[in-house]
Amino acid sequence: MKKEIAIGIDIGGTNTEYGFVDNKGKFYFKKNIRTDETDDVESYLDILCAKLKQTIIDINGGYEIKGIGVGAPNGNFFTGKIEFAPNLKWKGVIPLVKLIEERMQIPTVLTNDANAAAYGEMIYGAAKGMKDFIVITLGTGLGSGIVVNGQMVYGHDGFAGELGHTVVYPDGRQCGCGKKGCLETYASATGIVRTMLEMLDNRQEESVLRNIEKTKLTSKDIFLAAKEGDKLALEAFDITGRYLGIKLADAVAFSSPEAIILFGGLARAGEYIFNPAKKYMEEFLLPIFKNKVALLPSGLDKDNAAVLGAAAMVWKHIVK
Secondary structure: OOEEEEEEEEEOEEEEEEEEEEEOEEEEEEEEEOOOOOHHHHHHHHHHHOOOOOOHHHHHHOOEEEEEEOOOEEEEEOOOOEEEOOOOOOOOEEOHHHHHHHHHHEEEEEEEEEHHHHHHHHHHOOOOOOOOOOEEEOOOOOOEEEEEOOEEEEOOOOOOOOHHHOOOOOOOEEEOOOEOHHHHOOHHHHHHHHHHHHHHHOOOOOOOHOOOOHHHHHHHHHHHHHHOHHHHHHHHHHHHHHHHHHHHHHHHHHOOOEEEEEEHHHHHHEEEHHHHHHHHHHHHHHHHHHOOOOEEEEEOOOHHHHHHHHHHHHEEEEEE
């Protein structure tokens, strides 16, 4: 009997990672290509699908490919299209599922990267066995995947779950979406850097971060400084956690999750982001929700999390 596996594909602005994964989360193969190497999606998919086909040949029929799951910016589960993704070279509406299925003759499903992360946590990770939870992706921006009664919340058009673009500070920081004061401009890897730069400009306290060129400052630098007890770095995490905690409390009010899972680069700061986020979430929760919602780290292997999430959709939607 052949081993059943899914192909998971994570499309980022710079790189695309793909892997072959079984329903237990075991990786058999993992590779990557450049997303930005070609300007048109047809050429990109020709390269990607040729490599997928070659891998299938290399495994010599020992596995049964059940489907392909794709996580991508602005991926619409309902339409199978990437729609106006700001950080991809391909502009407009891209019928990605149709184009992949034409090349591969394998059932394919698409969603955005935050929803893919939620599927990964549901099938393989920290939300296994849960029916009501939220995954917050803390990377360059802030995404959210919301699961209610075991089902992903997509809304009527496929784009529900944009917690990162709810406003925390009217007339605040300019966001890439065109609005001002969005949560992701404060609670994300880029958001905490903006907070830190403002503090360095407006405050006089000593900080090891003053030794780093401003254009090169990263959220990892702030994390390392916080670990060393740098007061400004610790305060930057507290500010970031406060904005995040306020919005997590709002999210609890409308979906009453069992847990909220923090996923992505900034979440790997551990207690430095979890402690303030939990503190402020509890402070702003309605009394009926206090001390009921767990705030958890991702249960996925950080090096493979995005591909695992994409592959998980195959087991949830195609095999099911």
